Amino acid sequence: MKIGLIGFGRAGKSVASVLLRTKETSLEWVLRKSHKLEHHSAPEFLGIETDQPGLIYSVQDIAISTLLDIQPVDIIIDFASEDAIYFYGDEAANRKVKILSAISHYSEETKSKLKELSKSTVVFWSPNITLGINYLIIVAKFLKKIAPNVDFVIVEEHFKEKKEVSGTAKVIAKELNLDELEIKSIRAGSIIGRHEIICGFPFQTVRLIHESVSREAFGHGALFVALNLINKEPGFYQFEELLLPYFSI
Amino acid sequence: MKIGLIGFGRAGKSVASVLLRTKETSLEWVLRKSHKLEHHSAPEFLGIETDQPGLIYSVQDIAISTLLDIQPVDIIIDFASEDAIYFYGDEAANRKVKILSAISHYSEETKSKLKELSKSTVVFWSPNITLGINYLIIVAKFLKKIAPNVDFVIVEEHFKEKKEVSGTAKVIAKELNLDELEIKSIRAGSIIGRHEIICGFPFQTVRLIHESVSREAFGHGALFVALNLINKEPGFYQFEELLLPYFSI
Amino acid sequence: MKIGLIGFGRAGKSVASVLLRTKETSLEWVLRKSHKLEHHSAPEFLGIETDQPGLIYSVQDIAISTLLDIQPVDIIIDFASEDAIYFYGDEAANRKVKILSAISHYSEETKSKLKELSKSTVVFWSPNITLGINYLIIVAKFLKKIAPNVDFVIVEEHFKEKKEVSGTAKVIAKELNLDELEIKSIRAGSIIGRHEIICGFPFQTVRLIHESVSREAFGHGALFVALNLINKEPGFYQFEELLLPYFSI
Amino acid sequence: MKIGLIGFGRAGKSVASVLLRTKETSLEWVLRKSHKLEHHSAPEFLGIETDQPGLIYSVQDIAISTLLDIQPVDIIIDFASEDAIYFYGDEAANRKVKILSAISHYSEETKSKLKELSKSTVVFWSPNITLGINYLIIVAKFLKKIAPNVDFVIVEEHFKEKKEVSGTAKVIAKELNLDELEIKSIRAGSIIGRHEIICGFPFQTVRLIHESVSREAFGHGALFVALNLINKEPGFYQFEELLLPYFSI
Numbered sequence: 001m002k003i004g005l006i007g008f009g010r011a012g013k014s015v016a017s018v019l020l021r022t023k024e025t026s027l028e029w030v031l032r033k034s035h036k037l038e039h040h041s042a043p044e045f046l047g048i049e050t051d052q053p054g055l056i057y058s059v060q061d062i063a064i065s066t067l068l069d070i071q072p073v074d075i076i077i078d079f080a081s082e083d084a085i086y087f088y089g090d091e092a093a094n095r096k097v098k099i100l101s102a103i104s105h106y107s108e109e110t111k112s113k114l115k116e117l118s119k120s121t122v123v124f125w126s127p128n129i130t131l132g133i134n135y136l137i138i139v140a141k142f143l144k145k146i147a148p149n150v151d152f153v154i155v156e157e158h159f160k161e162k163k164e165v166s167g168t169a170k171v172i173a174k175e176l177n178l179d180e181l182e183i184k185s186i187r188a189g190s191i192i193g194r195h196e197i198i199c200g201f202p203f204q205t206v207r208l209i210h211e212s213v214s215r216e217a218f219g220h221g222a223l224f225v226a227l228n229l230i231n232k233e234p235g236f237y238q239f240e241e242l243l244l245p246y247f248s249i
Numbered sequence: 250m251k252i253g254l255i256g257f258g259r260a261g262k263s264v265a266s267v268l269l270r271t272k273e274t275s276l277e278w279v280l281r282k283s284h285k286l287e288h289h290s291a292p293e294f295l296g297i298e299t300d301q302p303g304l305i306y307s308v309q310d311i312a313i314s315t316l317l318d319i320q321p322v323d324i325i326i327d328f329a330s331e332d333a334i335y336f337y338g339d340e341a342a343n344r345k346v347k348i349l350s351a352i353s354h355y356s357e358e359t360k361s362k363l364k365e366l367s368k369s370t371v372v373f374w375s376p377n378i379t380l381g382i383n384y385l386i387i388v389a390k391f392l393k394k395i396a397p398n399v400d401f402v403i404v405e406e407h408f409k410e411k412k413e414v415s416g417t418a419k420v421i422a423k424e425l426n427l428d429e430l431e432i433k434s435i436r437a438g439s440i441i442g443r444h445e446i447i448c449g450f451p452f453q454t455v456r457l458i459h460e461s462v463s464r465e466a467f468g469h470g471a472l473f474v475a476l477n478l479i480n481k482e483p484g485f486y487q488f489e490e491l492l493l494p495y496f497s498i
Numbered sequence: 499m500k501i502g503l504i505g506f507g508r509a510g511k512s513v514a515s516v517l518l519r520t521k522e523t524s525l526e527w528v529l530r531k532s533h534k535l536e537h538h539s540a541p542e543f544l545g546i547e548t549d550q551p552g553l554i555y556s557v558q559d560i561a562i563s564t565l566l567d568i569q570p571v572d573i574i575i576d577f578a579s580e581d582a583i584y585f586y587g588d589e590a591a592n593r594k595v596k597i598l599s600a601i602s603h604y605s606e607e608t609k610s611k612l613k614e615l616s617k618s619t620v621v622f623w624s625p626n627i628t629l630g631i632n633y634l635i636i637v638a639k640f641l642k643k644i645a646p647n648v649d650f651v652i653v654e655e656h657f658k659e660k661k662e663v664s665g666t667a668k669v670i671a672k673e674l675n676l677d678e679l680e681i682k683s684i685r686a687g688s689i690i691g692r693h694e695i696i697c698g699f700p701f702q703t704v705r706l707i708h709e710s711v712s713r714e715a716f717g718h719g720a721l722f723v724a725l726n727l728i729n730k731e732p733g734f735y736q737f738e739e740l741l742l743p744y745f746s747i
Numbered sequence: 748m749k750i751g752l753i754g755f756g757r758a759g760k761s762v763a764s765v766l767l768r769t770k771e772t773s774l775e776w777v778l779r780k781s782h783k784l785e786h787h788s789a790p791e792f793l794g795i796e797t798d799q800p801g802l803i804y805s806v807q808d809i810a811i812s813t814l815l816d817i818q819p820v821d822i823i824i825d826f827a828s829e830d831a832i833y834f835y836g837d838e839a840a841n842r843k844v845k846i847l848s849a850i851s852h853y854s855e856e857t858k859s860k861l862k863e864l865s866k867s868t869v870v871f872w873s874p875n876i877t878l879g880i881n882y883l884i885i886v887a888k889f890l891k892k893i894a895p896n897v898d899f900v901i902v903e904e905h906f907k908e909k910k911e912v913s914g915t916a917k918v919i920a921k922e923l924n925l926d927e928l929e930i931k932s933i934r935a936g937s938i939i940g941r942h943e944i945i946c947g948f949p950f951q952t953v954r955l956i957h958e959s960v961s962r963e964a965f966g967h968g969a970l971f972v973a974l975n976l977i978n979k980e981p982g983f984y985q986f987e988e989l990l991l992p993y994f995s996i
Contacts, residue, residue, distance in 0.1 A: 018451075131396060132453045139388040146495045147380060147473075151658050151686035160649050160698060184682040188649035189698020190960045200658060200687020202267075203466035204381045209456040213937045217452035224396075240498070246395045247496040249489070400907050400935035409898050409947060433931040437898035438947020439711040449907060449936020462688045516949075629894060630951045637886040644993045645878060645971075700765075701964035702879045705956040715950035722894075738996070744893045745994040747987070 001025045001226060004073040004097075006088060007080030008032040008042075008056065011102070011218050015079055016042045018219025020050045025226060027054045028071045031088075033080070035060060064088045068095060075100055075229065077222050082106055085113060093120040098229055102129040102222060104167060118236035122229050126239045128168045129221035132210045133195065134239040137175050140197050140208055142247070144176055151200035152176050157186040158193055168195060250274045250475060253322040253346075255337060256329030257281040257291075257305065260351075260467050264328055265291045267468025269299045274475060276303045277320045280337075282329070284309060313337045317344060324349055324478065326471050331355055334362060342369040347478055351378040351471060353416060367485035371478050375488045377417045378470040381459045382444065383488040386424050389446050389457055391496070393425055400449035401425050406435040407442055417444060499523045499724060502571040502595075504586060505578030506530040506540075506554065509600070509716050513577055514540045516717025518548045523724060525552045526569045529586075531578070533558060562586045566593060573598055573727065575720050580604055583611060591618040596727055600627040600720060602665060616734035620727050624737045626666050627719035630708045631693065632737040635673050638695050638706055640745070642674055649698035650674050655684040656691055666693060748772045748973060751820040751844075753835060754827030755779040755789075755803065758849070758965050762826055763789045765966025767797050772973060774801045775818045778835075780827070782807060811835045815842060822847055822976065824969050829853055832860060840867040845976055849876040849969060851914060865983035869976050873986045875915045876968040879957045880942065881986040884922050887944050887955055889994070891923055898947035899923050904933040905940055915942060 001024070005016055008030050019027045020043055030042050035058045037045055042054035057067060064087060075098040078084055082103055092099050099117065104127045106114070117123050126134065143150065154176075156169040169183045172195065193212035198205065228242045250273070254265055257279050268276045269292055279291050284307045286294055291303035306316060313336060324347040327333055331352055341348055348366065353376045355363070366372050375383065392399065403425075405418040418432045421444065442461035447454065477491045499522070503514055506528050517525045518541055528540050533556045535543055540552035555565060562585060573596040576582055580601055590597050597615065602625045604612070615621050624632065641648065652674075654667040667681045670693065691710035696703065726740045748771070752763055755777050766774045767790055777789050782805045784792055789801035804814060811834060822845040825831055829850055839846050846864065851874045853861070864870050873881065890897065901923075903916040916930045919942065940959035945952065975989045 130453055132448075132450055132455045135392060135395065136455065139391075141498075142388075142496050143384060146384065146492060153684050153686050155653070155682070155684070157696070184653070184684065186651045186653070186682065186696060187698075188651050188696050189703055190701050191698060191703055192960060198655070198684060198686050199381075200685075200689060201381055201466070202469045203462045203464075203688050204379055204469075205458075205460040205462065205687055205689055206381045206384065207456070207458040207460070209454075209458065211454040211456070213452045213454065213939060215452075217450070220451045220453075243395060244498060247391050249493060402933045402935050404902070404931070404933070406945070433902070433933065435900045435902070435931065435945060436947075437900050437945050438952055439950050440947060440952055441711060447904070447933060447935050449934075449938060452937050454936055454938055462690060628951055630946075630948055630953045633890060633893060634953065637889075640886075640994050641882060644882060644990060697879075699879055699964070700967045701960045701962075702877055702967075703956075703958040703960065704879045704882065705954070705958070707952075707954040707956065709952040709954070711950045711952065713950075715948070718949045718951075741893060742996060745889050747991060 001075065001230065002028050002073040003226065004028055004067070004071070004076045005030045006076060006078045006084050008037070009079070011215060012079040013046065014215035015077065015219035015222055016054065017046050017048065018216050018223060020046065020048045020052055020054060022223060025223065026052045028073050029053065029055045029057055029067065031057050031059060031064075031067065033059055059087060064091045068097065073097060075226055077226065078103060079218070082110060085110060089113065089117050093117040096121050098122040099124065100222060100225055100229065101125045102218060103127070115236055118234060121234050122232045122237065123235070124225055124229055124237040126225070128171065129225065130212070130217045131221045131224050132217070133168055134221075134243060136195070136197060136208050136210050137172055138240055138243050138247075140172065140199070141175055143199060143206070147201065152178055152182065153198045153200070154178065154183045155186065155196040155198065156183060156194065157188065157191045159190050160187050162187060166193070166195070172197065250324065250479065251277050251322040252475065253277055253316070253320070253325045254279045255325060255327045255333050257286070258328070260464055261328040262295065263464035264326065264468035264471055265303065266295050266297065267465050267472060269295065269297045269301055269303060271472060274472065275301045277322050278302065278304045278306055278316065280306050280308060280313075280316065282308055308336060313340045317341075317346065322346060324475055326475065327352060328467070331359060334359060338362065338366050342366040345370050345483075347371040348373065349471060349474055349478065350374045351467060352376070364485055367483060370483050371481045371486065372484070373474055373478055373486040375474070377420065378474065379461070379466045380470045380473050381466070382417055383470075383492060385444070385446060385457050385459050386421055387489055387492050387496075389421065389448070390424055392448060392455070396450065401427055401431065402447045402449070403427065403432045404435065404445040404447065405432060405443070406437065406440045408439050409436050411436060415442070415444070421446060499573065499728065500526050500571040501724065502526055502565070502569070502574045503528045504574060504576045504582050506535070507577070509713060510577040511544065512713035513575065513717035513720055514552065515544050515546065516714050516721060518544065518546045518550055518552060520721060523721065524550045526571050527551065527553045527555055527565065529555050529557060529562075529565065531557055557585060562589045566595065571595060573724055575724065576601060577716070580608060583608060587611065587615050591615040594619050594732075596620040597622065598720060598723055598727065599623045600716060601625070613734055616732060619732050620730045620735065621733070622723055622727055622735040624723070626669065627723065628710070628715045629719045629722050630715070631666055632719075632741060634693070634695060634706050634708050635670055636738055636741050636745075638670065638697070639673055641697060641704070645699065650676055650680065651696045651698070652676065652681045653684065653694040653696065654681060654692070655686065655689045657688050658685050660685060664691070664693070670695060748822065748977065749775050749820040750973065751775055751814070751818070751823045752777045753823060753825045753831050755784070756826070758962055759826040760793065761962035762824065762966035762969055763801065764793050764795065765963050765970060767793065767795045767799055767801060769970060772970065774799045775820050776800065776802045776804055776814065778804050778806060778811075778814065780806055806834060811838045815844065820844060822973055824973065825850060826965070829857060832857060836860065836864050840864040843868050845869040846871065847969060847972055847976065848872045849965060850874070862983055865981060868981050869979045869984065870982070871972055871976055871984040873972070875918065876972065877959070877964045878968045878971050879964070880915055881968075881990060883942070883944060883955050883957050884919055885987055885990050885994075887919065887946070888922055890946060890953070894948065899925055899929065900945045900947070901925065901930045902933065902943040902945065903930060903941070904935065904938045906937050907934050909934060913940070913942070919944060
C-alpha cells in the first residue's frame with residue numbers, strides 16, 4: 001500500500017515517523033504548504049533508515065496531478081487543514097485513490113464535499129484518529145445499551161494552558177447523549193491528555209480510561225485505518241464502521 | 250417473573266435484598282440448608298417493605314417438588330453450593346423452570362449435568378455474575394481482536410487476608426490467552442475488590458477498571474441475567490451470549 | 499484507656515464496632531438519645547465477643563454525672579450531634595475527662611464553648627475523623643510549600659444521590675487556598691467516597707487519592723486520635739497538631 | 748547563580764532545555780565527552796532564545812581548570828556518567844564550586860570520593876532527581892511512622908521493553924523497609940513511567956501516584972535542588988534533607 005501524506009506540521013511529522021517505521025506500507029511522498037525542506041525527504045529529516053522514499057514537495061511548486069503521475073499512491077492521508085481537500089480531493093477521486101482525513105473540524109459545506117467525493121472513492125474521516133479513543137467511545141455506547149440506567153461522567157485532563165473543553169470529550173458526550181455539563185475538565189501541569197469515562201453502576205463502578213503518551217498515536221491510528229480500508233468499496237466511512245466488525249465472536 | 254432463590258448465605262442475602270427492592274420480578278421463596286429463620290421471610294429479615302412473599306424454607310423440611318407445587322416460579326437462582334443443582338435440577342428441568350447458577354466453581358461432572366439439564370430448559374451459568382466484570386471481559390476480548398499486538402496486564406487488588414489469586418482475574422487471563430503470570434495481585438488493607446486490565450498500545454494506554462462497592466452487585470447481575478433469559482429457548486448460556494446482541498448498532 | 503461513646507447512629511455503631519475489636523482501649527458505655535436498646539450492650543447488639551462492657555444508656559434516664567460516677571472514663575468520644583457537648587462538656591471538663599468530638603459542623607458559639615472547655619481538659623475536634631483524609635490534607639499543604647507553582651485540582655466522587663459538594667473537599671480547598679471552583683464533583687452509581695488531589699507539576703503529575711471503604715474508618719480514626727491524646731496537656735487540638743510530630747526524621 | 752552542566756546526552760539536553768527557559772539561573776556552559784556540537788551553544792542547538800551563553804565544550808579539548816577560569820560558575824550539575832566526578836570534582840571542591848550529581852548509580856569507592864569532596868564544598872547526590880518522586884518517598888515514610896500497620900505495595904509501570912525492575916521502585920521499597928517482592932512491575936506499550944504506592948489502611952485506601960510526562964522533569968528537579976543549595980554550608984546532602992524543612996507549619 002503506497003501512501004501520500006498531506007501536511008507536515010507537528011502531527012504530520014509524527015504520522016510520518018510512524019509510517020516510516022512500519023513495513024506494511026510505503027510512504028511515497030509528503031506534500032506540504034511551505035517551501036521548507038523541499039527536495040529533502042521525510043526519512044532524512046526524521047533520521048529514520050528505510051527504503052521508503054518519503055520525498056517532500058510543496059504545493060507551491062507541484063500540481064497534485066503531476067505528483068500522482070510521477071509517484072502514484074493508493075491512499076492519501078490528510079493531516080493538513082480544512083481546505084486541503086479542495087486541493088487534492090477531485091484528482092484523488094478521479095483516480096480512485098482513497099482518502100483518509102484526520103482534520104479535526106470541517107464546515108458543513110466541506111462535509112458535503114467529502115460525501116460527494118465518496119461516490120467515486122473510499123473517503124474516511126475521523127476528527128480524532130487515535131485507536132484507543134475510538135475504541136472507548138464505541139464500547140461506552142454499547143455499555144449504555146446494555147445498562148441504560150448507568151450514570152456516565154466524563155473527566156478530561158490536559159495541561160494547564162489548554163483553554164477550551166477537549167473536543168474528544170465533547171464527541172464522547174455527544175455519542176452517549178450526555179449534556180456537556182457532564183464533562184469535568186481538569187487543567188494542571190503538563191498532562192498530555194487523559195480521558196476517563198466513569199460508569200456508575202449500582203454497587204460497582206467501571207472506569208474506561210485513555211491516556212495519551214505522544215502524538216505518534218495519530219500515526220498508529222492512521223495506519224490502522226489505512227489497513228482496514230484496503231478492500232472497502234467506494235463510500236463514506238467513519239471509525240465506528242471500521243471497528244464494528246470486530247465486535248462479534 | 251417469579252423467582253425462587255437457593256442459598257441464603259452472605260451472597261444470597263445480598264441478592265435477595267436487591268430482588269426485593271425491584272418491581273420487575275417477584276421473589277417467591279428462599280430455600281436454604283439450615284433451619285435458621287424458617288417460617289420467617291426474607292423481607293422481614295432484611296427489613297424491606299414489599300409485597301413479595303420471599304418465604305424462607307429449609308431443604309431439610311420440604312421437597313423441591315412440593316415447593317414448586319405450592320409456590321411455582323419461572324426461574325431458580327442458585328447462590329448455594331456446587332451440589333445444590335442435584336437437589337433441584339431435575340425437577341426444575343422437568344417443569345421447564347429456568348436455572349440461573351452463580352456458583353463459582355463446578356466439577357467437570359457437574360458441568361455435564363448442567364449441559365444435560367439444558368436440553369429441557371434454559372440453563373445459565375456464570376462464575377462471576379456481576380455485570381461490570383462480564384462487560385469488561387468481553388470488551389477486552391474484542392480489543393485483542395482489534396489490536397492483537399497490544400500488551401495486556403491484569404492487576405487485581407483485594408483485602409490483605411485474601412490468600413489466593415482472584416478467580417475473576419484468572420478468568421480474564423484465560424479469555425485473553427494470557428499467562429497467569431501476567432496477573433499482578435495486590436493485597437492491602439480493606440480493598441473490597443478492584444480489577445484493572447491495562448492495555449498498552451503504542452503511544453497510548455487504555456485502562457479498563459472494575460471496582461466492587463458491595464456484594465449487592467451480585468443481585469444486580471442476577472437480575473440482569475434473569476430479565477435477559479425471558480424469551481430464550483432451552484439451552485446452555487453463559488454471560489457472553491447474553492451480552493453479544495448489544496454489541497451492534 | 500477507658501472510653502465513653504456519645505451517639506449510636508450509623509457512625510456511632512461503626513465506631514463502637516471498631517473500639518470493641520481492639521484491646522488497646524475499653525469501651526465502658528454508650529450514651530444515646532433514644533430509649534432503644536437500653537439495658538442492652540453494644541457488644542451484644544453488634545455480636546462481638548469481648549470483655550468490654552459497652553453498656554447502652556439513654557440521656558433521658560441518666561445524668562452524665564451519675565454515669566461518670568458509676569463508670570468513670572478517661573475520654574468521651576462524641577459522634578452524636580452539635581448540641582451534645584452542652585450535655586456532657588462541663589461535667590467532663592470538671593473531671594479532666596478528655597473530649598474527642600467528630601461532629602461535622604459547629605456554630606461559632608459552640609466552637610467558643612469548646613475553646614472554653616479546653617482550658618480545663620484536652621479538647622479535640624475534627625469534622626472528618628478519618629486518618630487517611632487528614633494525612634492527605636497535611637501532605638498536600640506541605641507540597642504547596644515545596645512547590646508553590648504546582649496546580650492543584652480536587653476531584654471528589656460520591657454516589658448519585660449525594661446533593662451537595664463534599665464537605666471534606668471544601669476543607670481541602672480551604673487548606674490549599676483554592677477557590678471552591680477547583681473542586682470537581684462527580685456523582686455516579688454507588689461510589690462510597692473518593693477524593694483525589696491532582697498536583698500538576700511541570701513535566702510530571704502527582705496524585706494523592708483517598709478511597710473510603712466503609713464507615714468503620716471513623717472508628718479507626720477516633721482510636722488513633724484517642725491514643726495520641728494520652729499524654730497531652732489541657733488545650734484545644736485539631737488533627738494537624740497530632741500528625742505534625744510524625745513529620746520529622 | 749551561574750551553572751555549568753556536565754553531560755549532554757538525552758537527560759543532559761532535557762536539563763539544559765529547562766535551565767535555559769528560566770531566569771532564576773544562568774547556564775554558562777555545557778561540558779561533554781564527544782567533540783560533537785563543539786563551538787556551538789546549547790541555546791542554538793535547542794532553538795531557545797535566551798541571553799544565557801550555554802557554550803558547548805568537549806573534555807577532549809579543555810581542562811576543567813581552564814574552563815572554570817574563563818567561565819566561572821557557582822554550581823556544577825552532573826548528568827554525565829559515574830566517572831565524571833573524577834574529572835571535575837577536585838577542581839570544583841578547591842574553588843568551593845557546589846556539586847550537584849544526578850548520576851543514578853555510584854560504586855562505594857566513588858561515594859567515598861563524594862563524601863571527601865563534601866568536606867570542602869556542598870555536594871548533593873540524588874539517583875532520581877525528580878521532585879515528585881522524592882516528595883512521594885518522604886511522605887510515604889512519614890505515613891509509615893503515623894500508621895505502622897498500614898500495608899504498603901508498590902506498583903511501577905513502564906514501556907514494554909524495559910527489562911529490569913525500576914530503580915526508583917527499589918529505592919521506595921528500601922525507604923519503606925519493604926521486601927522487593929512487594930514491587931509489582933507492569934510492562935505494557937509506551938508507558939513513560941508511573942509509580943504508585945498503595946497504602947492499605949483498615950476501611951480506607953490511600954494511593955500516592957507519580958506519573959512522568961517527560962525527561963524535562965529532571966531539569967525541573969535539578970533547578971529546585973540548585974536553588975535550595977544556595978545558602979548551604981559545605982557537606983553532603985541528599986533530597987530528603989532539602990525537603991525536610993518544608994514539613995513544618
